Amino acid sequence: xxxxxxxxxxxxxxxxxxxxxxxxxxxxxxxxxxxxxxxxxxxxxxxxxxxxxxxxxxxxxxxxxxxxxxxxxxxxxxxxxxxxxxxxxxxxxxxxxxxxxxxxxxxxxx
Numbered sequence: 001x002x003x004x005x006x007x008x009x010x011x012x013x014x015x016x017x018x019x020x021x022x023x024x025x026x027x028x029x030x031x032x033x034x035x036x037x038x039x040x041x042x043x044x045x046x047x048x049x050x051x052x053x054x055x056x057x058x059x060x061x062x063x064x065x066x067x068x069x070x071x072x073x074x075x076x077x078x079x080x081x082x083x084x085x086x087x088x089x090x091x092x093x094x095x096x097x098x099x100x101x102x103x104x105x106x107x108x109x110x
Contacts, residue, residue: 033052033054034052034053034054034094035049035050035051035052035053036050036051036052036053036062036086036087036090036091037049037050037051037076037086042077043076043077043078043083043086044075044076044077045074045075045076045077046074046075048075050075050076051065051066051087051090053090053091053094053095056095056097056098059091059094059095059098060091060098062087062090062091063087063088063091063098063100063104064104066083066084066087066088066107067084067103067104067105067106067107067108068108069083069084069107069108070107070108080107080108081107083107084104084105084106084107085105088100088104088105
């Protein structure tokens with residue numbers, strides 16, 4: 001079987017393209033420890049980790065920041081209330097001592 005050069009070139013280009021699409025598992029942006037929304041989540045559109053909760057202070061910060069949104073962020077696939085409730089659920093699960101209120105579950109507060 002004889003292969004022509006243009007066909008081989010196309011195969012090589014496709015393989016290079018496929019390999020370059022793979023994500024570096026050691027990339028800093030994807031290794032932030034424990035996060036509410038990881039880059040691999042189906043809810044995340046921008047391929048980045050969001051809301052790290054590696055410590056109680058980060059968890060409190062995640063609660064505050066999530067409830068500050070007044071509209072769904074561009075990186076999130078879902079409703080604003082589901083984002084806030086998911087952050088609240090993850091924080092409460094990891095740090096049961098952190099008190100969460102009804103107000104912290106409502107998005108868009110000042």
